[in-house]
Amino acid sequence: MAYRWKNDLTTADVTPEDLFWNRRKILAGLAGAGLSGMAGTAAQAQETLTPNTWEEVTNYCNFYEFGTRKTDPADNAGQLTTTPWSVTIDGLVDNPGDYALGDILSEMTIEERIYRFRCVEAWSMVVPWNGFELADLLNLAGVQDGAKYVSFETLYRPAEMPGTAYPVLDWPYREGLRLDEAMNPLTLMATGIFGKPLPNQNGAPLRLVVPWKYGFKSIKSIVKITLTEEQPDTSWNMANGREYGFYSNVNPNVDHPRWSQASERLLGGGIFAQRQPTLMFNGYEKEVAHMYDGMDLRKFY
Ligand SMILES: Nc1nc2c(c(=O)[nH]1)N[C@H]1C(S)=C(S)[C@@H](COP(=O)(O)O)O[C@H]1N2
Ligand SMILES: [Mo]
DSSP: OOOOOOOSOOGGGOOHHHHHHHHHHHHTTOTTOOOTTOTTTTTTOSOOOOOOOHHHHHHSOOOGGGOSSTTHHHHHGGGOOOSSOEEEEEESBSSOEEEEHHHHHHHOOOEEEEEEEEOTTSEEEEEEEEEEEHHHHHHHHOBOTTOOEEEEEEOOOGGGOGGGGSTTSOSSOEEEEEHHHHHSTTOEEEEEETTEEOOGGGTTTOEEEOTTBOGGGSOOSEEEEEEESSOOOOHHHHHOTTTSOSSOBOOTTSOBTTBOOSEEEESOOGGGOOEEEOOGGGGTHHHHGGGGTTOOTTTTO
16 A cells, blocks of 8 residues: 555544643644654644534534525434445446445545644534545546546435525535545545544545545545546535635635634634644645646635
């Protein structure tokens, strides 16, 4: 297996003492600084990420197929049928077909990844995902020469998705990545959070997580993956191309036309809730910046 990205820390590593020190750092306005006293992990850790709570991650959601209020997905997604589930993989692949989710999972290694998650609406949280690298799935399907992009589609099942009665977006929800982005070791197909299966509102049973891009790129409840030569259409870009670019890399220097992206509101924290500076590529510059060398990130927003 090729190079695997080294996780910052897993939840098992986050001791009460670390939490304490991390809170201190946050309070001191030093969020993002490394924890110098942590032998072993310090070398690879950019910082200690303290996950948000289960309640925050599962009750403050965007999943417009179930409604546009943050609590709609938790209220309405319970009725979604997620078994059986299969994913069609087609386009420029050696092994096209309908893959039963169980068959996919039997080939994959589930890891935990604690990632910063940044919505384009300028809020953020930290989520402990469980999942496998998208690259492993694409390699299973066999990416052909000539494939340059990957497109994804969410389930469209109006009977179970009350939000699709409204033309908020052109359903099914669609997203896309450039092939190198899809193959980046950070790009995860999530099957769980906090060591438990994904709740429906978070995109069960399989959703994408692209931690250096705005949250809407992380498409939920995926039923189709297509390898293409051309850059695919994506739902938010089709809905408003000026506000939502194909790349949508987190970037404090490129504002949304209607608000600044220079800072973000970290969910939770109660009275300590505060805005924090947005990090370039959401803090994953070291891992992903090379893919955009020489690109004008204002033009390719
Ligand atoms: N199919 C689908 N995927 C989606 C969305 C959606 O409305 N429909 N919302 C996106 C947005 S805007 C964000 S911020 C994240 C939210 O993921 P979470 O609710 O698990 O935090 O899902 C993304 N994936
Ligand atoms: Mo979002």
